[in-house]
Amino acid sequence: MATQTTELEFFFDKYPDIPRELVVKEDILSRGINFTNTALKAQGDFQRKAYFLFTFDVDAPADVKSKAGIIPQEIRIESGPFGLRPTVLQCRQSSNSIYRVDLVDSRLKLLCGDLPLAGVDFVPKHDYYESRLKDGTPVETVAPAIYWGQTVDVTAFRTCQYWGEKEECKFCDINENYREWGSLRKQLGAIVPVEKVAEAVELSSKDPNTRRYLITGGAIKDPKKEVEFYLNYIKVTEEHLSRDFPCRLNTQAFAKTDCEKFYEAGVDYYHPNLEVWDPKLFSVICPGKNKFIGRDEWIKRAIEASRVFGIGNVSPNFVAGVEMANCNGFEIGFKNPKDAVQSTLEGIEFFMINEVTPKFDNWAVEPLSYFGKNRSKAPPLEYFIELYAGYYDLKRKYGLPWPRGLGEAGPGKCMVPATAFMDIGN
Ligand code: SF4
Incomplete structure (x- = not known):
């Protein structure tokens, strides 16, 4: 061709065991x-x-x-x-x-x-998109779908309290996204009302195609308030649900006693997203997380969380490729894909030894993030192939399941939209 x-085609030939x-x-x-x-x-x-x-x-x-x-x-x-x-x-x-x-x-x-x-x-409009809340709000305004309609996705807090270069994660554009696209849901504001979330999730759960819901949002600096804030969404939503509808929680890393509260409230799958493994890179790429919680504490909490939620149910996200970020003012990222893969797989293995099953999103270099503004480039394709092949090998080595709450794995079956790491096998 x-x-x-x-x-x-070069990579199809080089990696014949990797699905095209x-x-x-x-x-x-x-x-x-x-x-x-x-x-x-x-x-x-x-x-x-x-x-x-x-x-x-x-x-x-x-x-x-x-x-x-x-x-x-x-x-x-x-x-x-x-x-x-x-x-x-x-x-x-x-x-x-x-x-x-x-x-x-x-x-x-x-x-x-x-x-x-x-x-x-x-992607077609899902059946539940026909529904409206009691006040007339279209349900998808509060609870749009991802994973080809399987996951009902609620961003409860649409901004992050880690503001500016000294706190925001350098790959993240949450606050810019709200400024630029917030008008799509301006009636909701930055904090989506709890009752609307509960009503929308309950309506969406009646759609035969939906399998789970996800509660996520930006960080809140006060740890007590952050736990109370997100816990309230889970409690009120679970009270409204008329069927078993599993819940994913995507937030900062919480202490074990707080994880227990979320588990009791109804959370099934937990994503305390570490984003990047290398200690130096974590401290610079995620300065807010580093300052307010710290890398060692974050990792410890993720491992403790797996004792609460169970094996396969705790999946901290890695922004695949961000460890290769390099640009003006930031020249400490890995230059060689092999070194980047080795570093991240070290983290994956560490988590897997401790019965935690990490996951990935392919790094989108968003133009209004720090890295986007400074014109950092996405890593080469080979990096992703090597990383995901390495993940698959480690997963088999430690006999772990795929991260639960993401649906089926395997080419032709996987519905995970923002990474191909589960399009590899089952
Ligand atoms: S904590 Fe989350 S929302 Fe806040 S800047 Fe980092 S990635 Fe973005």
Whole structure:
């Protein structure tokens, strides 16, 4: 095939045991996709991107907003010259990407350069999107869907109290996302009312396609207030639920006694996200987390949490690739992908020895984050392949399950949108 796909084919040959879907998905996540206006206008009723937590786009918000409409939350690609099995992807708009979604002969296609690479479906609106809260608010305003409709995603606190370069995580654009896209839900404000969350999650739980809900949001500096804040959402929501509907909690690392409160309130899966393993990089990339909790304490709490929630139910997230960030004013990231992979796998192994099952998101270099403003670049594709292959080996070595609460693993089955680490096998 032509030069645009040469790199993909090179890695297909180099890693014959790695599913092609993983290679293609991770490359697309890193580079983003240019959604043409023709494609956006041609589609009718699909689920628009929620912009509830971060932007995840490669382009700046002003450029994304100038498109003919809001891009889909997710797409599913399939078939094409490489015979790809259905693969779900989070959408990240990038005008300069080699990947484009356009209409070809009246059908949506993913193109690499000018070569059609796969057929495309925009994620449809889910059944529960028909519902409205008692006050008339569309349910998806409070509780949009991710994971192709399986996870009901609530950002309860839409900003973070770690403000500015000395506290915000350097890869994160939560506060900029709220400034730029907050108007999509301006009636909610930065703190989404608890009763609305409970009502929306209960309505969404009636949809046969939904499997779980997720409560997340920014950090609150006062630890007591942070626990009370998020615990209240869980308690009120669980009281409203009329069926067993598992709960994921994605917050800072809480002390064991607080984890017990969350477990008793109804949390099934917990994500105290460490983001990056290397101690020096953690302290500089996550200065707020480092200052207010500290790396050693964070790791200790994540391990203790697995004693509360159980093996496979505690999955701290790593921002895959951020350990290779390098830019003006920040020149301490790994330069060599092998060194970066080795460092992160050291952390993965440490957690796995302690019965914690970490997870990943592919690092989206968001333009209004610190790293985006300073023009840091995404790591090469080989980094992701090596990292995820290494994770899979360690997972088997320690006999651990895939992180629970993320759905099925394996090519053609995985619905995790922002990383391909579970598109590898089962
Ligand atoms: S703690 Fe860090 S990653 Fe989380 S919302 Fe705040 S700045 Fe972003």
